[in-house]
Amino acid sequence: MHLTKDEEHVLAGEEGAARQKAMELLVSLGDIYGAERLIPVKSAQVSGASFKTIGDAGIQWLEDMSEGTRASVPSMVNPLGLDMRRWRSMGVSPDFHGKQARIVAAYRSMGLLPVYSCTPYLAGYRPRRGQHLAWAESSATVFANSYIGARTNREGGPSALASAIIGKSPEYGLHLDENRLPKVEVNLPSVPEGLVPLAGYTAGKVAGNRIPLISGQAFAEDEHKSFGAAMAATGAVSMYVSKGTVGHVRSRGIDRSMIEERVTISSRDLRRCAEELSGDDEWDLVAIGCPHSSTRELAHMARKLKNRRPRRNCDVWFCTSRMVHSRCPQHIATLRRFGKVLCDTCMVVAPIEEMYARTATNSGKAMVYLPTLGRQTASFRTTDQLLEAISR
Amino acid sequence: MSFLGGVDTSNGVVLDPECSLIGESVRGRILCFPFGIGSTVGSYAMYQLKLNKVAPRAIINRSAEAIVATGAIMSEIPMVDNVDTSLIKSGDRVVVDAANGTVEIRDVTERHVVTSILRNRGRVLILKRSDKVGSYRGSWAGVSGFVEKDEGDEEAARREIVEETRFTNARLSRRVPARGFRHNDSVWTVHPFLFDVSSRDVSIDWEHEAYAWILPGELKDYTTVPGLGAVMNDLLSRTSP
Structure with missing residues (x-):
């Protein structure tokens, strides 16, 4: 990789050990992926924020890195293992909270923003088309690339932190035009109500590591959010192309020259998938908000629940970002009659296995992680089905 | 291998049942x-x-x-x-x-070896190593032998062809990059060549006890020296490796 004089100085350790290590990370990843240089990024988004996922080693690493280093671009953080204000009522142990607090302190001392969300683009940090980013959260990466048309690889936690510190990322993968072309067309002629997350779940399996061109039914913004999140959870790809989004390379029309396969996912396929993922009818927890709910989604749920009463047959989590939470106090008040509205965290990275065994969700992404990382019996239901189930 | 769940972080012992090092510690190694x-x-x-x-x-x-x-x-x-x-x-x-x-x-010697595949009208020649040779007795191989001191690898390949088969007019069709194979304390660096010959009249010497002209797909039915299949694949695949 070709480095500038300044970058060479950082790599030689002239600006301290932590910046040196950050530069080493970026340079060796650049070498592995054949990047020729580092390019500036507008923002970073760092994963590896919950004590549950990074453990004691993660705390130590962040505390070591935080000595004398500051982020040099606006940098957000992924959800934590708890709501910073309501962790006790969530049922999180003081021990876990203590460890989580050290992680938060390390990120804060490096100047990272206290935005603990998988949807920074809804929380005041929306990138623009064409901007280069170093984001780590898979669902945010796919949204930024596909819906917004920004450019980021799916970074690992340490490499995103390195980019936050250095302000640059190696130029390879989705930063380059030639790697943003769709290779497989996934046709979704009609997606039944509430099953957009499962369309993403199925499309991710079809796509594998190829960028899919999604044709057929058009999605609204929130549908893109849940579609992409599920697709990035079952597939190894951080971008798709579709009408009505701007991620593709050419400003006029979509380049189909690389399409090697066409697959149709019918409404019948999606209903069968919903059936296969339907799991149990008995739940300890209903978890909504993976990715974090938008204002529109909270409003939709509040409207549906407004004139109903809680059943109190199980716990309910509505997960969102603190920024969105602060924007709609009336909706929040309605939802709080039915369960907990949690910020800074979600069902995927909270220590859910210490509190529950059976969880129902409307998220295709959570259906991937709840059974593995969360050790749950997971049941998929549409949003409206869940709202029906928790109210009367 | 995977480090998350694949290695016990308290003592460095490999836990992954898919990994051949299961039960051993990575500590200090x-x-x-x-x-x-x-x-x-x-x-x-x-x-x-x-x-x-x-x-x-x-x-x-x-x-x-x-x-x-x-x-x-x-x-x-x-x-x-x-x-x-x-x-x-x-x-x-x-x-x-x-x-x-x-x-x-350390403690391993590298030996350069040539292996030539002779081809005639779609069939390739393999030779069964006799019990008088030093290694891989009874295994099937291409035309092979050590590269002598001060000898080029193509020169060695041509010399072995004349010695082992008596073909004097073999025409070089293709060569591909050398491959290494580990055998006990040796690393055999194999230089593969593909030659075309104009007949199937072979005259073998003491190093071999039999020969066969086979279709490349039939190789799996023979017990061969290590790596012969990979070498043949490299030589006969359409795209350059």
């Missing part, structure tokens, strides 16, 4: 494996090994990927990639120079 797999959290698991003082001394990979490379830098473990890891066996003494990206296997 040079860890050699083709490539890493699994979740990005694997990098933190490597850092945990370092904190617990049970990390490997160095890592050798065939192809580095992001998770292991990130973990190695976090943990300050020297790492070299682009190494043919099949040449290294558990228990070898190995010198790793991460600054220059080199790996030296």
Whole structure:
């Protein structure tokens, strides 16, 4: 990789050990992926924020890195293992909270923003088309690339932190035009109500590591959010192309020259998938908000629940970002009659296995992680089905 | 291998049943494996090994990927990639120079060997090694032999063809890059060649006891010297390796 004089100085350790290590990370990843240089990024988004996922080693690493280093671009953080204000009522142990607090302190001392969300683009940090980013959260990466048309690889936690510190990322993968072309067309002629997350779940399996061109039914913004999140959870790809989004390379029309396969996912396929993922009818927890709910989604749920009463047959989590939470106090008040509205965290990275065994969700992404990382019996239901189930 | 869940971070013992090192500790050793797999959290698991003082001394990979490379830098473990890891066996003494990206296997001698595949109208010649030769008796092979001192590899290939088959007008069709194979304390560096010959009249010498003209797909029915299938694949595949 070709480095500038300044970058060479950082790599030689002239600006301290932590910046040196950050530069080493970026340079060796650049070498592995054949990047020729580092390019500036507008923002970073760092994963590896919950004590549950990074453990004691993660705390130590962040505390070591935080000595004398500051982020040099606006940098957000992924959800934590708890709501910073309501962790006790969530049922999180003081021990876990203590460890989580050290992680938060390390990120804060490096100047990272206290935005603990998988949807920074809804929380005041929306990138623009064409901007280069170093984001780590898979669902945010796919949204930024596909819906917004920004450019980021799916970074690992340490490499995103390195980019936050250095302000640059190696130029390879989705930063380059030639790697943003769709290779497989996934046709979704009609997606039944509430099953957009499962369309993403199925499309991710079809796509594998190829960028899919999604044709057929058009999605609204929130549908893109849940579609992409599920697709990035079952597939190894951080971008798709579709009408009505701007991620593709050419400003006029979509380049189909690389399409090697066409697959149709019918409404019948999606209903069968919903059936296969339907799991149990008995739940300890209903978890909504993976990715974090938008204002529109909270409003939709509040409207549906407004004139109903809680059943109190199980716990309910509505997960969102603190920024969105602060924007709609009336909706929040309605939802709080039915369960907990949690910020800074979600069902995927909270220590859910210490509190529950059976969880129902409307998220295709959570259906991937709840059974593995969360050790749950997971049941998929549409949003409206869940709202029906928790109210009367 | 995967470091997350694949290695016990308290003592460095490999837990992954898919990994041939299961039950052994990576602590203080040079860890050699083709490539890493699994979740990005694997990098933190490597850092945990370092904190617990049970990390490997160095890592050798065939192809580095992001998770292991990130973990190695976090943990300050020297790492070299682009190494043919099949040449290294558990228990070898190995010198790793991460600054220059080199790996030296001690106590092993490298021997250069030529292997030529002779082709005639779609069939290829294989030879059964006699019981008078020093290695791989009874196995089927191409036309092969050591490269002598001060001899070029193509020169050696042509000399062996004349000695072992009596073909004097073999026409070189293709050569592909050498491949290494580990055999006990030797690394055979095999230089593969493909020659076309104008007949199937073969006259074998003492080194062989039989020969056969086969279709390339039939090779799997024969017990061969190690790597003959891979060499033949390289030579006969349509695209250049």
